[in-house]
Amino acid sequence: MKYNLVRGTKDVLPGESGKWQYLTQKASYVYSVFGYCEIKTPIFEVTELFTRGIGETSDIVTKEMYTFLDKKGRSITLRPEGTAGTVRAYIENNLNTLPAPVKLYYIGPMFRYERPQAGRYREHWQMGVEAFGSDSPALDAEVITTALTLLKELGATGLKTNLNSIGCISPDCRPRYVTALKDFLKSRSEKLCDTCKVRLEKNPLRILDCKVETCRSVFNEPGIPKMPEYLCPSCGAHFNKVKEYLKLLKTDYSENYKLVRGFDYYTKTVFEITCDKLGAQNGVLGGGRYNGLVEELGGQPTPAVGFSVGLERLLMSLETLGVKFPDDDAPDVYIVTLGGEAIKKALVVAGELRGAGIKTIMACEDKSMKAQMKLADALKAKKAIIIGDNELKEGVAVIKDMASGTQQKVALTELKGFLSKT
């Protein structure tokens, strides 16, 4: 019987896995430099955490969750995003007693039951940060800077940062805007596509995301209400401060009044970083402020901001941008052995070299020298170490530099020192 991957999942094979390590290490490094500590939360949680957190009517909750009943009949869901679980852990472990802001980062897989597509998997990895306990616009700016620093550190250029504020739920803020937007769009409803007509009632903000040309032309009319103009004084001041700080930091961003995000929990600042070379799924990184979520999930009222990068999409954009990754898979040395005595010696030598951190592969099988040299070449070994009868008699090994082809004899007792230097 032959088995296949489950739809929408992917093996990360040698060659690729080194790139993943590189990305996760860079993320851990940058996040920790910004003061974040790693948190590992379970891959599954009770379903209600997500329905409450992300929003009952959101697409993720209504049709994209991997939900199942466990043996006791509890409804369990594979996490579709990282924030809800992190918030749950924050509340459950009383992390609010730590000095604020409490800064946490996570790296791990997320699961969404969607049709696979370019840049979209049912299991995908996210590397995100969450900062709890401060409503300061400086923190918003810092969080955005954290994201941009990571991307810069990785050599990503030409990515676009979009910024918006979607205000808060007080009546003179987002609800007032939604009403104004609805009124405006209703007056032009004959120009809207069918799905937008439905969205007009269900989720008017999302209409701004529509890709249909005729809809877009409506959004570009000068009279369309724009969220930033409808923010309440508090949210408006906050947004202005965020922008002021970003300018101070010389951050390259575009204010985009059409930017809205899929989760219900966002308030005030939202942002998104896209790569236009990725196809339809071009969002590489997304985040924002969510001041109501901690309370919604049963904690004390706690303001928070965060973002998350999609590992696969990040990797794809870096590759289309031509970024080179370090190749760590190639061994430093390949030990060629000729005969049983040589294998005994090679076992010992290999141990010494590995102890010194030298990446070593030795030939354990009795193959011809030619075959072994071919293997050394195929594995891209930097050096071949040849141990045969002649060498054993002399107490030496022949070291061949695979790139130049030059070789020299080195005493077996000196090998480790010799290779450590080169």
Added chain:
RNA sequence: GUGGCUGUAGCUCAGUUGGUUAGAGUGUCAGAUUGUGGAUCUGAAUGUCGCGGGUUCAAAUCCCGUCAGCCACCCCA
């Protein structure tokens, strides 16, 4: 969930209007005089032609279904 394209050796693909033992390149393995790789040459192995059903004397080739991949919608990382 909807739509379009695709599905032949590990990989990339040929396969003519349905017609004998399904091919190439690449990779793998082995060899080309005694202990040396990357070039060249020689040889070898590997396919339930995605799966199931149907039409036919005969199907990789036509039809239906199904699964999977890719891409797009929806939505998101």
